Amino acid sequence: MVIRMDNYQPVLNDVFHALADPTRRAVLRQLNRGPASITELAKPFDMALPSFMKHIAVLEHSDLIRSRKKGRVRTCTLKPRKLARAERWLAEQRVLWEGRTDRLAQYAESRASKEAKP
């Protein structure tokens, strides 16, 4: 599997961030059953509406959902293309471990050079 890391990473960071929260994951699961209004989506959560709207904004920003306002009702829809792109979970694990290994190398190398020049 060949991945252009430089292109892939920013997309994944957004998606990771969006999916890192249980409320946002629950919203995606709900939307997977079909479009839903903000009111319907917020119902299961014991959360003030402004806080809930922040979660919706994160999902929209990461391009996982879109929302449209019609009259007084804002309806959210899943954007499957982004998810399809992110489907390659193994590729994402690779990105995570490559990054982790790079950071370890950087950290150890900077410590080694400090020890060499006390």
Place this chain on the structure above:
Amino acid sequence: MTEDPGLDLTISRIIKAPRPIVWEAWTDPGQMEEWWCPKPWRAEVRAFDLRPGGAFDTLMHGPDGEENPNPGSFLEVVPMERIVFTTALTEGWRPAAPWLSMTAIVTMKDHGDGTGYSAVVKHADRETRDRHEELGFYDGWNANIEQLAAIVEKRA
């Protein structure tokens, strides 16, 4: 050691630092927190009992207050050479059912320029399907969501 290209990853680096420094960066929780997760995320090492069956748990803190625990345990520890850990078992070999079941094999060897480092990360093949069934999902998109969620919750 058999590797399945569809399920396993091998990451190798030559780290320009002596092996004891790399080993310490990995095995001192305070140092591990410096490199374990990508910014703006922050790692908190909650358990690090470096012996077979000893607890290993890193909690990832996200920029919006998200928290992702990753309880697991060490399977094998050879000082300066090899660390094997898994999320499929927690402290004292207790079986677990994590979002992303994985085993990682980390090895360090002397190299002319410093340390030859590699991490082999193995994943289970049934977890996606099992997770799918457990949550009662009925179409393919959910698998994607769960896989992604698993990655974040596992963080590795």
